[in-house]
Amino acid sequence: MEIWIIDRDELRAEREELYRKWELDEREFAPIEAWRDLDEDEYCAREALADISFVLGDR
Numbered sequence: 001m002e003i004w005i006i007d008r009d010e011l012r013a014e015r016e017e018l019y020r021k022w023e024l025d026e027r028e029f030a031p032i033e034a035w036r037d038l039d040e041d042e043y044c045a046r047e048a049l050a051d052i053s054f055v056l057g058d059r
């Protein structure tokens with residue numbers, strides 16, 4: 001069994017980096033998302049954002 005110690009500030013910083021990289025707003029939507037296909041990297045980033053938000057209790 002693995003035990004993880006979570007650094008909340010580190011998770012918040014990682015989330016901010018993902019927001020910046022994919023130009024997401026606070027709802028985690030990209031400005032032109034409706035007009036493009038999401039690539040695999042962005043899908044992975046969205047999964048990471050969901051995990052971070054869950055761990056931080058934001059969802």
